């Protein structure tokens with residue numbers, strides 16, 4: 001008799017919960033932040049019925065409380081190849097390619113996440129996953145040494161590998177296997193206070209780049225933050241100090257707006273943690289900073305056209321005001337951001353009509369009732385009559401400029417080196433053993449599918465949108 005398999009959605013939910021529990025004991029400030037975010041979110045939903053209604057309609061209301069993203073940094077192609085297979089067990093796939101070397105961080109990255117709407121609404125757990133680019137270490141001796149250290153480590157337990165293989169062969173895992181898989185997979189993300197290298201090696205890696213020391217010196221790719229989603233990032237940022245948490249000076253991403261777009265993020269400084277070095281006769285202690293806290297607020301996904309405008313506006317602000325160490329000019333930066341972003345329409349309807357953002361269409365009950373008679377064959381007329389509704393599709397991905405800012409604020413602002421290099425997506429995909437999915441294509445498909453279904457429900461199958469140029 002075939003055994004019943006547990007859904008990938010459920011495995012992902014169990015894993016997210018286990019990860020959250022683990023991180024809460026590892027980093028107590030994370031628990032504090034979760035409480036603060038829950039409080040602020042509850043207040044937002046109470047005070048803003050329109051927001052509540054919009055989230056409910058989009059099926060997002062239930063996911064907010066469990067929504068988290070984490071980040072890990074891997075050292076080898078093999079590690080990346082296997083993490084893809086591990087995340088596949090939980091229904092997560094690689095979406096997007098982010099080159100951070102241009103911002104002086106020697107990694108390139110992708111985001112593992114669920115892609116279909118139903119899965120996203122159950123639990124949209126994402127992991128920003130970076131691969132160290134050892135070829136960017138200039139010192140050949142050091143590069144060889146780092147390679148040799150990484151080649152020796154095994155970041156997955158043998159049992160985790162066996163369960164991944166079983167999932168691949170059988171097409172799923174049973175309840176008992178899932179319980180084991182969650183516990184075994186978690187081991188890869190656990191913090192280890194014992195470095196695998198001596199204090200002297202650590203220092204040389206650290207001098208090349210703090211990030212290199214973080215990736216190479218440990219037994220595994222400890223999860224370095226776990227981020228809850230807030231509905232009001234400004235409120236959480238303002239209230240962090242009440243709870244003894246100091247946020248970074250500016251919120252990354254777009255300014256506060258009526259219609260939220262993309263992603264806004266802020267983080268608090270990494271903890272300075274005691275570590276014990278290996279290889280010395282007497283245990284030598286040191287400290288390492290890797291793990292930090294972050295919160296995010298998500299808005300509508302932008303089309304290629306909207307994104308180009310976003311990138312241009314952000315670049316113009318950053319060209320005008322450079323926030324200094326310690327947050328100098330943070331106020332001027334925020335003001336400039338608000339000012340310049342006035343060029344991007346702040347109404348859902350304008351964003352939609354100008355093809356700047358993605359929306360999910362649905363037939364209203366009034367529309368379905370009216371469909372017994374002839375309806376106008378123009379989507380704009382259907383919207384005007386209240387027969388066709390639309391709601392923003394939330395942005396599920398990351399922003400490279402913001403990610404670089406998050407990396408840098410945790411590496412210390414003194415590390416602004418830039419690598420004279422180009423991105424290497426091909427090498428990343430070869431290591432991954434798959435192509436990364438194009439996030440814009442995923443949003444476009446969801447918009448188109450929703451429109452088709454709505455038109456079908458209105459008896460107008462095949463009707464297309466006309467957008468303003």
Ligand code: OOG
Pocket residue numbers: 070071072073128130224265294398399402403404406407
């Ligand atoms: C990842 C930093 C990027 C985000 O939210 O943009 C990130 C890392 O520090 O490993 O998590």
Ligand code: NI
Pocket residue numbers: 069070071128225227294406
């Ligand atoms: Ni993050």
